[in-house]
Amino acid sequence: MRQYFTLFIIGLILAFSSCRTDFDTVASTGDLKFSKDTVYLDTVFKNIGSSTYQLKVYNRSKNDISIPIIQLKNGLNSKYRMTVDGMSGTNGKIFKDVTLLAKDSLYIFIETTADITDANPTDFLYTDEIQFDSGANLQKVALVTLIQDAVFLYPNQNPDGTKEKIKIDGKEVDGFYLNENDAVNGNELLFTKQKPYVIYGYAGVPENKTVTFEAGARVHFHANSGLYVAKNASLQINGTVSTSEKLENEVIFEGDRLESLYSDIPGQWNSVILENGNSNHSINHLTLKNAVTGLEIRNTTNTIPIKNSQFYNFVEHGILTKNARINAENLVINYAGIASLSCLYGGNYNFTHCTFNNNWQNSSHFAVNLSNSLTGATPETNPLTQATFNNCIIYGSGTNEFNLSKNTNTAFVYQLNNCLLKFSSSSTNPDYQFKTDTQHYNNIILNENPKFYNVNQNKFNIDKSSSAFAKGNQAFIIPKDILGITRTSPPDLGAYQSQDFPK
Known part of the structure; x- marks a missing residue:
C-alpha cells in the first residue's frame, strides 16, 4: 500500500511540473x-x-x-x-x-x-x-x-625583505623615524594642512627633535600604527579655534578608514606615546579618536599643557599617564574600556574646566582613575604630589565614575573643587566622603545629570537646565571655553559654556 501511495505522490508532482512554464526564463x-x-x-x-x-x-x-x-x-x-x-x-x-x-x-x-x-x-x-x-x-x-590625495609615511623595506623597525618598550615593531630631510616628502617633522597624512606602522620622533602639527593638519593611522615621541623629543600640536563644525583649524588624529561606518569605532589604530625625558610638549585644539589608547605619557619632567582638546572612543584609555605632569584646560574625554582618564604611578596634575565622561557599556570602567602605584609581579609606588580638579564634570553610565587606588606607603594628594561627580553607591571608605571631607572635596554636586546635548555623538554641550549651569568657582575660571566662547560669571562646570540647544 505504501508503494502505491509513494507512486501516486511522485505522479502528482510530475503532473504539476509538466504544467509549469516558469522554469524557463x-x-x-x-x-x-x-x-x-x-x-x-x-x-x-x-x-x-x-x-x-x-x-x-x-x-x-x-x-x-x-x-x-x-x-x-x-x-x-x-x-x-x-x-x-x-x-x-x-x-x-x-x-x-x-x-x-x-x-x-x-x-x-x-x-x-x-x-x-x-x-x-x-x-x-x-x-x-x-x-x-x-x-x-x-x-x-x-x-x-x-x-x-595624501602624504603616505611608512617603514622602508630592508634588502632582506623585512620591514624597517623601531624599538618601543624593548620590543621591535614595524616603524620608522621621521626625517627632516627626506628626499621625497621633505621635512617629515612638520605636518601641514596642505594634504592629509596616512601613517603605516609607528612614526617615531628622534631624540632631541621636535614634531610640529600646524592648525588644520589631518593625520590618519592605519591599523596597528601610532606616533612614538622618543626620549627628550617634543610634540607640538598647534591647532586653533574653528568657526564651523568642520573643525577646519583643529588638528585631528584618527584611523585611515574614512567611511561613515568607521567614524566612531574604537581600536582602529594604536596610540600616541610620549616617552620619558625633559621635553617641551604642548597640545592645543587636538581631536584624537578611535584608538586603543589615545595618549600615553611616561615620566615627563616638564609640565605638559593640554588645552581645548577632545579624546573619544578607546578600547582602553583616553589618556593614560605614568608619573606625568599635566596642566589641562577645556579637555573632554569620553568612551573608554578601562578609563577615560587614568593617572597611574603618581605624578602632578591640574585639570580645570574639563569634562570626563565614560559611557562604555560595562560596569568596570571609570571616567577618572587615580593611582600612586603600578601593579605587577613587584608592585611599584611613586608619589602623587597633586591631582586637582577645578570646575570639572566627572560623569558616565557606570555606578561610580571616580576611582582612587591608593598605596599608603607614599604620597597621595588630591582635591576636587566645584565639580559635578557621579558616585552612586554608598561608601564608608574615608576616601569617598564627598560632603564631609573638606580636605579633598569642596562644593561637590553629587549624582545629578549634567544633561549633555548628545553623549552618543560626543557632544558635551550643556544648556541652562543642566545641573552644571553656573556652579563653577570664579577663582578657577578659564575665560573662554573649548569653542572660544566667553564664559559668564559664575562659570558653568566642564569644558563648554552653556548655550541654547538647536530645536
Missing part, C-alpha cells in the same frame, strides 16, 4: 528595479581599498528572466569590482546571462581601489556605472567615489 525587458539609482562609495585615500557597498536588484514581474549582461561601463579597465549573487564573473567586471527569478532579487556588492590620477582633476571624483543589458533595454546605476 525570458529575456529581460528593461524593467528591473533597484534599491538605489546611485551608489556613493565614501571617500577613500588613493590606492586604499574601500569598504563593500550593496545594491539590490529586483524582478517584479511574474516571469523568470535572464539578463544577458551585467557589466561596468569601463569594462576591464574599471577601478570598481563587483560580485553578483556570489559570482565573480570576469575579473569582477563583466557577468553574462544572469538569471533572476520571478518576484525575486539579487545582491551586487561593490568595492573600489583607485588612484588620485583616476579621478576627475576638478572635483577628485571617480565615477563609473553598472550597466544592465544593452540597447533599448539598457538600465544603469551610477557609481561615485571621492578619491583623496
